[in-house]
Amino acid sequence: MLISKSLRTAALAAAIAFGAALPVHADEQFFPLQSYRVGPYAAGGTGFFGGFIDYLNLINIRDGGVNGVKLTWEEGETQYEVERGLEVYERLKNHPGVAAWNPLSVGIAYAMIDRITKDKVPLITINHGRTDSTDGRVFPYVFPLLLNPYSETSGIVNYIASREGGADKLKGKKIVVLYHGSPYGKETIPIYKLLADKYGFSLEQIEVPHPGNEQQSQWLSIRRAKPDYVVLRGWGVMNPVALKTAQKVGFPIDHIIGNVWSNSEEDVIPAGEAAKGYVAITTQASGAEFPVLQEIIKTVYGAGKGNLDDKKRIGSVYHNLGIVNGILNVEAIRIAQQKFGKRTLTGDEVRWGFEHLQLDPTRVQALGAKGLFHSINVTWDNHEGDGRVTFQQWDGTKWKAVSDWIAPDWAFLRPIIEKSAAAYAAEHNIKVRTSDDTALSQ
Amino acid sequence: MFEFQFFVEVLVGGLLSGVMYSLVAIGFVLIYKTSGVLNFAQGAMLLFAALTFVSLVERGVPFWFAIGATLVVMVALGVAVERVVLRPLVNQSPMTLFMATLGLSYVIEGVAQLLWGTQVHGLDLGIDDVPFEVGGVLISQFDLFAAATAGALVAGFALFFRHTRTGLAFRAVADDQFAALAVGLRLSRVWAAVWTAAGTVALVAGLLWGARLGVQYSLSLVVLKALPVLMLGGFDSVAGAIVGGLLIGAIEKLAEIYVGPLFGGGIEAWAAYVVALTFLLLRPSGLFGHKLVERV
Numbered sequence: 001m002l003i004s005k006s007l008r009t010a011a012l013a014a015a016i017a018f019g020a021a022l023p024v025h026a027d028e029q030f031f032p033l034q035s036y037r038v039g040p041y042a043a044g045g046t047g048f049f050g051g052f053i054d055y056l057n058l059i060n061i062r063d064g065g066v067n068g069v070k071l072t073w074e075e076g077e078t079q080y081e082v083e084r085g086l087e088v089y090e091r092l093k094n095h096p097g098v099a100a101w102n103p104l105s106v107g108i109a110y111a112m113i114d115r116i117t118k119d120k121v122p123l124i125t126i127n128h129g130r131t132d133s134t135d136g137r138v139f140p141y142v143f144p145l146l147l148n149p150y151s152e153t154s155g156i157v158n159y160i161a162s163r164e165g166g167a168d169k170l171k172g173k174k175i176v177v178l179y180h181g182s183p184y185g186k187e188t189i190p191i192y193k194l195l196a197d198k199y200g201f202s203l204e205q206i207e208v209p210h211p212g213n214e215q216q217s218q219w220l221s222i223r224r225a226k227p228d229y230v231v232l233r234g235w236g237v238m239n240p241v242a243l244k245t246a247q248k249v250g251f252p253i254d255h256i257i258g259n260v261w262s263n264s265e266e267d268v269i270p271a272g273e274a275a276k277g278y279v280a281i282t283t284q285a286s287g288a289e290f291p292v293l294q295e296i297i298k299t300v301y302g303a304g305k306g307n308l309d310d311k312k313r314i315g316s317v318y319h320n321l322g323i324v325n326g327i328l329n330v331e332a333i334r335i336a337q338q339k340f341g342k343r344t345l346t347g348d349e350v351r352w353g354f355e356h357l358q359l360d361p362t363r364v365q366a367l368g369a370k371g372l373f374h375s376i377n378v379t380w381d382n383h384e385g386d387g388r389v390t391f392q393q394w395d396g397t398k399w400k401a402v403s404d405w406i407a408p409d410w411a412f413l414r415p416i417i418e419k420s421a422a423a424y425a426a427e428h429n430i431k432v433r434t435s436d437d438t439a440l441s442q
Numbered sequence: 443m444f445e446f447q448f449f450v451e452v453l454v455g456g457l458l459s460g461v462m463y464s465l466v467a468i469g470f471v472l473i474y475k476t477s478g479v480l481n482f483a484q485g486a487m488l489l490f491a492a493l494t495f496v497s498l499v500e501r502g503v504p505f506w507f508a509i510g511a512t513l514v515v516m517v518a519l520g521v522a523v524e525r526v527v528l529r530p531l532v533n534q535s536p537m538t539l540f541m542a543t544l545g546l547s548y549v550i551e552g553v554a555q556l557l558w559g560t561q562v563h564g565l566d567l568g569i570d571d572v573p574f575e576v577g578g579v580l581i582s583q584f585d586l587f588a589a590a591t592a593g594a595l596v597a598g599f600a601l602f603f604r605h606t607r608t609g610l611a612f613r614a615v616a617d618d619q620f621a622a623l624a625v626g627l628r629l630s631r632v633w634a635a636v637w638t639a640a641g642t643v644a645l646v647a648g649l650l651w652g653a654r655l656g657v658q659y660s661l662s663l664v665v666l667k668a669l670p671v672l673m674l675g676g677f678d679s680v681a682g683a684i685v686g687g688l689l690i691g692a693i694e695k696l697a698e699i700y701v702g703p704l705f706g707g708g709i710e711a712w713a714a715y716v717v718a719l720t721f722l723l724l725r726p727s728g729l730f731g732h733k734l735v736e737r738v
Contacts, residue, residue, distance in 0.1 A: 038552070040659040042560030181708045207708030211663055213655050216455040217698035217710060223580075224448055237660040244654065248573055248582045266562040270656015274571065310561070 027344045031073040032092035034103040039079035043266045044318050050307040051322020057300045067342040082107040097344040121347030126325050127260050134384040135421035137433045146283045146387030153191045154408035155389040171200035179233040181209045212238025219245040232258045239267035247274040264317040268394045276396045284324045284373045286399040288315030291368035324373050332357045355380045374405045451579045458585035460691020461592050466668040467683035469643040475616045475678045476636045482543040485665030486550035492648030492657045497558040520637030563657040588650045608635050670718035676731020690714050
């Protein structure tokens with residue numbers, strides 16, 4: 001009896017010890033991050049991925065995860081290079097509970113489309129990516145959330161129209177588009193032509209060869225052309241050089257309108273005084289006064305878990321973009337959990353969540369993001385979600401909003417997007433989804 | 443009349459841009475002339491110098507003290523490169539030495555980011571970049587300042603090489619390494635002096651280019667602007683680097699304005715190489731480079 005009791009005690013102790021040694025697998029949702037914290041684009045990468053991670057941390061610390069499901073992540077350094085991005089994809093794709101991919105790189109995103117479609121996991125390309133991936137009938141797993149390049153173009157033209165006193169005042173005006181000599185830079189050439197025809201403004205599009213560190217001849221051409229506005233569709237070093245060279249040829253800075261990749265502190269600070277008065281489009285406001293930012297500062301940075309080394313960058317353009325990206329990813333999971341249960345979801349289930357990601361201004365306010373971004377309304381066939389844009393002006397130290405939230409001309413753009421998506425579907429032998437095909441794995 | 447004025451404006455702008463290319467090219471020439479090494483790390487050295495300077499200034503170090511401190515850092519870097527990389531590789535093939543400098547450029551870029559971070563910095567040298575008008579042609583104050591600085595640098599080097607012992611040793615080594623060794627010159631000391639000079643050029647070029655572009659990683663890409671200059675002017679001639687820079691600057695701007703529209707624009711980056719390649723085919727040693735004559 002004594003032996004028996006001792007055996008039972010030993011067995012129990014062994015069981016407890018063995019159990020304690022095993023990792024506890026609570027429900028977890030995993031974000032593989034193809035980040036870039038070194039290399040030429042590290043300034044943007046540290047801001048964006050810093051903001052994304054800060055928001056995920058906020059949800060874990062404040063809420064204990066999304067309905068108890070903890071958010072986890074692992075970073076793989078890409079240096080913004082496509083082949084490294086794909087290496088990270090192959091390395092992390094088999095991790096349990098992958099929610100979505102968020103590379104913030106046009107090149108890496110393009111290279112992943114076939115892979116993520118096969119693996120049935122969403123690819124989020126907030127503010128960038130293929131314009132025609134807005135059409136969820138052809139691209140079921142790709143989500144250019146808030147803004148695609150064509151909406152951005154339309155938003156910029158609408159803003160210029162508002163400054164001139166209405167769309168009818170665009171007739172006879174002259175706009176020069178100064179674009180980066182890359183597929184990204186060239187993507188909006190046709191839509192600017194269509195909008196010029198529609199509104200009757202004259203248009204000149206001038207290429208700046210990569211990387212854009214010399215623009216004397218382009219700006220002399222602009223000076224000769226005497227445009228009313230210059231749209232800057234730049235990237236990296238091209239942006240500050242454009243602003244400095246504009247000053248050199250005497251072009252008024254407040255008549256240069258930057259696109260969404262020419263709108264950060266990193267684009268204006270190197271230009272110094274020359275950038276004062278420059279205006280750029282954005283989908284998310286800058287600054288740290290929003291309640292969600294204040295919570296991040298208090299809860300995440302207060303706990304010593306903030307991701308940015310330099311706290312002065314909290315509330316910067318890229319940091320806030322990362323936070324908005326975090327909100328959209330987390331809410332897609334939350335929406336999907338309402339249908340599939342409060343547990344670790346598959347990528348396909350998260351895709352369903354993104355296709356029902358509808359956050360009106362009331363919900364945005366409840367999330368502490370009123371004024372940070374406007375709203376989003378993603379559906380199974382509209383993967384952009386009708387994001388609004390606003391315009392900000394650099395005052396030499398910070399960005400200040402100078403417009404209300406502006407809606408691009410989606411009705412005008414949609415047929416163009418559908419035509420391009422249909423051509424892609426025909427070329428790649430893709431069956432175009434219908435509203436009956438929106439269940440999982442369709 | 444207006445078209446001619448515009449042509450002059452493009453030409454002047456191109457020539458002033460060319461001065462900036464020459465500044466980078468001179469750093470290449472100094473090292474190639476004495477050691478036969480095409481130092482691909484010159485762009486990384488330029489980045490390192492500018493990043494070190496701006497980081498010191500942002501930490502409250504006074505402007506001139508930061509320049510002095512950066513110069514000391516660049517001298518130390520130059521001497522270290524000579525000791526750690528080049529001396530062990532002496533007598534290796536030019537390709538081996540070139541690959542060593544290619545690797546070195548990545549190491550310097552990596553260390554620069556490790557030490558000073560990845561943020562983009564503005565650099566204000568206190569020179570306004572607002573244009574002034576001469577006969578209807580706009581001229582940049584900053585570009586004129588850059589041209590004057592480049593001129594002063596070249597004049598300083600000319601005096602140094604003509605009137606100092608180290609300068610004379612440099613010229614002797616540049617003329618004939620073996621003869622210089624035979625008369626007792628210490629090659630390693632000359633090389634260290636040359637790398638120091640190249641570091642100084644990197645500092646000056648880094649400050650001027652940094653004020654133009656902002657101090658950021660892509661600053662090291664300005665080496666690509668120097669390569670056609672070297673092909674045109676010759677790899678071993680300071681005068682060639684200057685004339686080549688002016689020619690390349692003017693040609694690429696004129697080509698972009700007057701030929702670019704025929705090709706849809708954006709041609710200036712490769713137009714410079716077309717001109718340089720043509721020169722290379724017609725005169726392989728460049729405009730001012732020494733013709734290589736070998737006895738067989």
